[in-house]
Amino acid sequence: MDDFKYLTIVEWVKNYISDKQLSSGERFYSEKELCDIHNVSRQTVRQALMVLESQDIIWRKRGSGTFVKSAKNSVVRNNFNVGVISTYFSDYIFPSIVTGIEKVLSANNVGMQLSITHNQVFEESQALKAMLTQNIRGLIVEPSKSALPNPNMNLYEEIRALNIPLVFFNAKYPWSNFPCVAMDDVMAGRLLTDHLFDLGHKKISGIFALDDMQGHKRYQGFMNSFEQHSILTAEQNVVWFSTSDKKSLFTLSKNRINELLRNSTAVVCYNDSLAVSLLDFCKKENIKVPDDISIVGIDDSKLAKVCEVPLTTVRHPHQLIGEQAATKLLEMIANPNADTDDILFTPELVIRNSAVKSILYI
Numbered sequence: 632m633d634d635f636k637y638l639t640i641v642e643w644v645k646n647y648i649s650d651k652q653l654s655s656g657e658r659f660y661s662e663k664e665l666c667d668i669h670n671v672s673r674q675t676v677r678q679a680l681m682v683l684e685s686q687d688i689i690w691r692k693r694g695s696g697t698f699v700k701s702a703k704n705s706v707v708r709n710n711f712n713v714g715v716i717s718t719y720f721s722d723y724i725f726p727s728i729v730t731g732i733e734k735v736l737s738a739n740n741v742g743m744q745l746s747i748t749h750n751q752v753f754e755e756s757q758a759l760k761a762m763l764t765q766n767i768r769g770l771i772v773e774p775s776k777s778a779l780p781n782p783n784m785n786l787y788e789e790i791r792a793l794n795i796p797l798v799f800f801n802a803k804y805p806w807s808n809f810p811c812v813a814m815d816d817v818m819a820g821r822l823l824t825d826h827l828f829d830l831g832h833k834k835i836s837g838i839f840a841l842d843d844m845q846g847h848k849r850y851q852g853f854m855n856s857f858e859q860h861s862i863l864t865a866e867q868n869v870v871w872f873s874t875s876d877k878k879s880l881f882t883l884s885k886n887r888i889n890e891l892l893r894n895s896t897a898v899v900c901y902n903d904s905l906a907v908s909l910l911d912f913c914k915k916e917n918i919k920v921p922d923d924i925s926i927v928g929i930d931d932s933k934l935a936k937v938c939e940v941p942l943t944t945v946r947h948p949h950q951l952i953g954e955q956a957a958t959k960l961l962e963m964i965a966n967p968n969a970d971t972d973d974i975l976f977t978p979e980l981v982i983r984n985s986a987v988k989s990i991l992y993i
Contacts, residue, residue: 638733640669640679642742645688648699659689659697682730686737712742713769713960714762718750723904724932724949728800731953732771739961750775750843750874752783759786769796769960776874777802777844796963800956802844803973810963810971812956816845816929819945819978820852820899823927826943826980827897828860831989832925836868836895838905843874846901849929853899868895877905881912888912892924896989903928903935906942906985914939925986929978941983948976 665676683689690700719725746758755775803811837853840846857865872880900906906928920940931946962969
């Protein structure tokens, strides 16, 4: 798919410059020639060239073409490859995470094999099996449906038996003792709910993903906030959904969502994508945000800034998580005795227009 093909082009260009021993100032292939060679769109090629330019591998001059930047930046062929398995790539926060991974691996002359699972455990098993046949030295994995029983446990046991280092990102399976790099999702859920309490809201509802650990942890933070505020009925105001059913949530569960909104002054959403869908639902139902109800999301994605009512949310350190996951993996490859503790980033509240003081509070 073109959505992540640019990363393959980045690695191909580096190795081509090394193999051909191109010198500083030599003309390189044009955008059109690279499109023809790799059978991809011009947008994909431009994305690859932007990465290469930022890494001082090439430089471009309008009207003249693309050139090798300098001999000292000629790239040595990768010492080894690592596998990267992500649930998604083409949108939301995922491109930034993978870019962070690629940045660190590239700086260390390490190649990357990327696979996308679409959050399906079968596709995850296929990706893991394919990686094991490609002589990869380590793995960076975002688990699929991380809160559910997983039939791929034996594959992970095989990876451990082969002494292949592995780092999870965003979440990890409860039974796994591989390290994970993630945002502190419990704190994220707590931070947002505390903010709504600070605005005077008492009738706060939540909508969370049932099938991944991020949803469970964000729910835990939500519940912790209610407990701290001595309100013990929070679980009665929660809707759970499967990520594969998110698109149909607001049609199949329309009555349940409307009931939730009638009994609430604010809603904590599993992520920004869900919050934007809830904004659209409220608009169709003639429910005004934030006048009638406040809505908050999590992740501070691009969606949060550009939607009709900019979202109060929690900032997810997208690229930093990718960078730290790659750094952690390289440490484990270099030193089998490196620590395997989880790394959690502290979330940061981002206040915008979608949440205001409760009318009852005013």
